[in-house]
Amino acid sequence: xxxxxxxxxxxxxxxxxxxxxxxxxxxxxxxxxxxxxxxxxxxxxxxxxxxxxxxxxxxxxxxxxxxxxxxxxxxxxxxxxxxxxxxxxxxxxxxxxxxxxxxxxxxxxxxxxxxxxxxxxxxxxxxxxxxxxxxxxxxxxxxxxxxxxxxxxxxxxxxxxxxxxxxxxxxxxxxxxxxxxxxxxxxxxxxxxxxxxxxxxxxxxxxxxxxxxxxxxxxxxxxxxxxxxxxxxxxxxxxxxxxxxxxxxxxxxxxxxxxxxxxxxxxxxxxxxxxxxxxxxxxxxxxxxxxxxxxxxxxxxxxxxxxxxxxxxxxxxxxxxxxxxxxxxxxxxxxxxxxxxxxxxxxxxxxxxxxxxxxxxxxxxxxxxxxxxxxxxxxxxxxxxxxxxxxxxxxxxxxxxxxxxxxxxxxxxxxxxxxxxxxxxxxxxxxxxxxxxxxxxxxxxxxxxxxxxxxxxxxxxxxxxxxxxxxxxxxxxxxxxxxxxxxxxxxxxxxxxxxxxxxxxxxxxxxxxxxxxxxxxxxxxxxxxxxxxxxxxxxxxxxxxxxxxxxxxxxxxxxxxxxxxxxxxxxxxxxxxxxxxxxxxxxxxxxxxxxxxxx
Numbered sequence: 001x002x003x004x005x006x007x008x009x010x011x012x013x014x015x016x017x018x019x020x021x022x023x024x025x026x027x028x029x030x031x032x033x034x035x036x037x038x039x040x041x042x043x044x045x046x047x048x049x050x051x052x053x054x055x056x057x058x059x060x061x062x063x064x065x066x067x068x069x070x071x072x073x074x075x076x077x078x079x080x081x082x083x084x085x086x087x088x089x090x091x092x093x094x095x096x097x098x099x100x101x102x103x104x105x106x107x108x109x110x111x112x113x114x115x116x117x118x119x120x121x122x123x124x125x126x127x128x129x130x131x132x133x134x135x136x137x138x139x140x141x142x143x144x145x146x147x148x149x150x151x152x153x154x155x156x157x158x159x160x161x162x163x164x165x166x167x168x169x170x171x172x173x174x175x176x177x178x179x180x181x182x183x184x185x186x187x188x189x190x191x192x193x194x195x196x197x198x199x200x201x202x203x204x205x206x207x208x209x210x211x212x213x214x215x216x217x218x219x220x221x222x223x224x225x226x227x228x229x230x231x232x233x234x235x236x237x238x239x240x241x242x243x244x245x246x247x248x249x250x251x252x253x254x255x256x257x258x259x260x261x262x263x264x265x266x267x268x269x270x271x272x273x274x275x276x277x278x279x280x281x282x283x284x285x286x287x288x289x290x291x292x293x294x295x296x297x298x299x300x301x302x303x304x305x306x307x308x309x310x311x312x313x314x315x316x317x318x319x320x321x322x323x324x325x326x327x328x329x330x331x332x333x334x335x336x337x338x339x340x341x342x343x344x345x346x347x348x349x350x351x352x353x354x355x356x357x358x359x360x361x362x363x364x365x366x367x368x369x370x371x372x373x374x375x376x377x378x379x380x381x382x383x384x385x386x387x388x389x390x391x392x393x394x395x396x397x398x399x400x401x402x403x404x405x406x407x408x409x410x411x412x413x414x415x416x417x418x419x420x421x422x423x424x425x426x427x428x429x430x431x432x433x434x435x436x437x438x439x440x441x442x443x444x445x446x447x448x449x450x451x452x453x454x455x456x457x458x459x460x461x462x463x464x465x466x467x468x469x470x471x472x473x474x475x476x477x478x479x480x481x482x483x484x485x486x487x488x489x490x491x492x493x494x495x496x497x498x499x500x501x502x503x504x505x506x507x508x509x510x511x512x513x514x515x516x517x518x519x520x521x522x523x524x525x526x527x528x529x530x531x532x533x534x535x536x537x538x539x540x541x542x543x544x545x546x547x548x549x550x551x552x553x554x555x556x557x558x559x560x561x562x563x564x565x566x567x568x569x570x571x572x573x574x575x576x577x578x579x580x581x582x583x584x585x586x587x588x589x590x591x592x593x594x595x596x597x598x599x
Contacts, residue, residue, distance in 0.1 A: 240252070
C-alpha cells in the first residue's frame with residue numbers, strides 16, 4: 001500500500017500475492033514518481049471482506065485529497081483538502097453507509113437498496129473524477145483475483161469514465177481472473193512472467209554475493225525455482241536459517257558441500273521447513289496469527305495468544321525479523337499482515353485440525369467482546385470464524401445477518417453466498433421447531449437475493465422446500481407467506497394456473513390471520529395471472545383489492561415502502577386494461593376493506 005503522510009494517512013505494506021514475489025507496483029511507482037513538486041495524487045485500494053477501503057496519500061507530494069473517515073463511538077469526521085469537499089459532502093450519506101455508520105437522513109432512508117447501491121457506486125466514482133479535475137490521479141487496485149462483486153462493480157462503473165478523465169488505473173491479477181473490459185481501446189495488459197535466467201542470476205548475486213564457490217548454488221536455485229523471485233528469496237532464507245550459508249546478505253559463504261544441499265521443488269515446502277525451524281513459542285504464535293487471517297489485528301491476537309505482553313512483543317519482533325509478518329498499520333489499532341498469501345496458507349495448514357477449530361471458536365468469542373458495539377462491521381469475519389470453529393448456532397446467526405446486510409445494499413450475489421452457507425450451517429443443528437422456522441425464513445430471504453439475479457429455477461426450488469417445511473411443522477402463517485411468493489414465481493414462469501392456486505391459498509391464510517402483508521402481494525399476482533389469461537374482469541377486481549390491501553397495510557403496520565410498492569404497481573395497471581371493458585378507479589387510500597374477489 002502507499003504510505004500516508006503526517007496529516008493522518010497511515011502506512012499499509014502489502015506483500016505481493018501473485019506468487020512471483022515482486023514488490024508492490026504501487027510502491028515501485030510511488031517511490032519513483034519524481035520530485036516533491038510533482039502535481040500528482042495516488043489512491044490505492046486493498047481487497048477486504050466487502051467493499052473497498054481506500055488509502056489516499058503521497059510521500060513528498062502536495063496532498064490535495066485526503067478523505068478520512070474516523071469511526072470512534074458515534075463520532076464520524078469527513079476531512080477534505082483542496083476543492084473536492086463539496087463533492088464529498090454531497091455524497092456523505094453514501095460514504096457513511098459504505099462504512100456501516102448509521103445514516104439518519106430521511107431521503108436516504110426512503111431509497112430502495114438498489115438505489116442506495118447505485119448512489120454509493122456513483123459517489124465513489126465522482127469523488128475520484130472530481131479529484132482528477134484538480135490534478136492527475138493514479139488509482140492502483142491490487143489482487144483482482146480476490147476481488148469481491150461490489151468492488152468489481154465499482155471498477156466497472158469507473159472504467160467507463162476513464163477515457164475523458166485524467167486517471168491512470170493500474171491493476172494486477174492472476175491469469176484466472178476474467179474482466180469484461182479487456183477489449184477496451186484504452187486498456188493495455190503487461191504479462192509478468194518468472195525471471196529469465198539472466199535476471200534470476202542478477203537477483204541471486206544481490207542476495208548471495210558473487211564468487212566461484214556460490215556459482216553452482218545459484219545455478220541450482222535458478223533451476224529448481226524456475227525463476228520465481230519469491231521462491232528464490234525464500235530458498236535463500238531457508239538455507240541461511242539451516243546453517244548452510246553463513247555471513248550477511250550479499251556476502252554469504254557456503255558451509256556445506258554443494259552436493260549435500262537439498263532445495264525443495266515447491267515453495268510451500270520451503271516455507272513449511274522454515275516454519276518448522278522456528279522456536280516452539282514463535283511457531284505457535286505464527287500459527288495463531290494465521291488462524292485469525294492474513295491481516296492480524298493486534299488487539300485480537302493479544303487475546304487469543306494468551307501471552308504476557310513482553311513475550312508477545314518479543315515473539316512478534318522475531319517473526320518480523322524473519323519476514324514472516326510485516327507491521328501493516330498503527331492506527332486506529334496496530335495490525336500485522338503476512339508477507340505473502342502462501343506464507344499465511346502454509347502456516348495455517350501446519351496447525352492440527354482440532355486446534356484450528358478450537359482457535360476459530362475462541363476468536364468468535366474474542367471478537368464479540370472486542371467489537372461489542374461494532375458487530376455489524378465484523379459480520380463477515382465473524383461468520384467465517386464461526387463456520388470454521390463449528391460454532392453452528394452463531395454461524396447461522398452471523399451468516400444470516402451478513403446476508404441481510406448484503407441484501408440491504410443490493411449486493412445480491414454476496415447475499416446468496418451467505419444465505420446458502422447459513423442453510424448449510426443450520427443443517428448441522430438438531431431439527432427443532434426453531435431451526436425449522438429459521439430454515440423457512442432463510443429460504444424466503446434467499447428468494448429475495450436470487451430473484452434479481454434471474455435465478456428463477458432456484459427461487460422455485462427454494463420456495464417449494466420452504467412450503468414443505470411450513471406444512472410439516474404446522475406453521476400456517478409462514479405457509480401463507482410462501483404461497484404468496486410461489487404465486488409470483490409460478491406467474492413469472494408462465495404457469496398461471498399454478499400462480500392462481502398458490503395465490504388463492506395465500507389469500508385464504510392471510511384472511512385467517514388478518515395479515516395484509518400476505519394478502520396484498522397475493523392479490524397483485526392473482527390479478528396479473530388473470531390478466532395474462534385474458535380474464536380482464538377478474539384482473540381488475542384483484543387490482544382494486546390490491547390497492548385497498550396496500551393502503552390498509554400502510555396504515556396498520558407502517559410498512560410504507562412495501563405497501564407503497566404494491567399500491568404504486570397496482571395503480572399503474574388500469575392503463576393496461578383501458579380497452580378491456582372493465583371500469584376501474586383505484587380506491588382512495590384507506591377506503592373499503594381488503595376483501596378479495598370470489599372466483
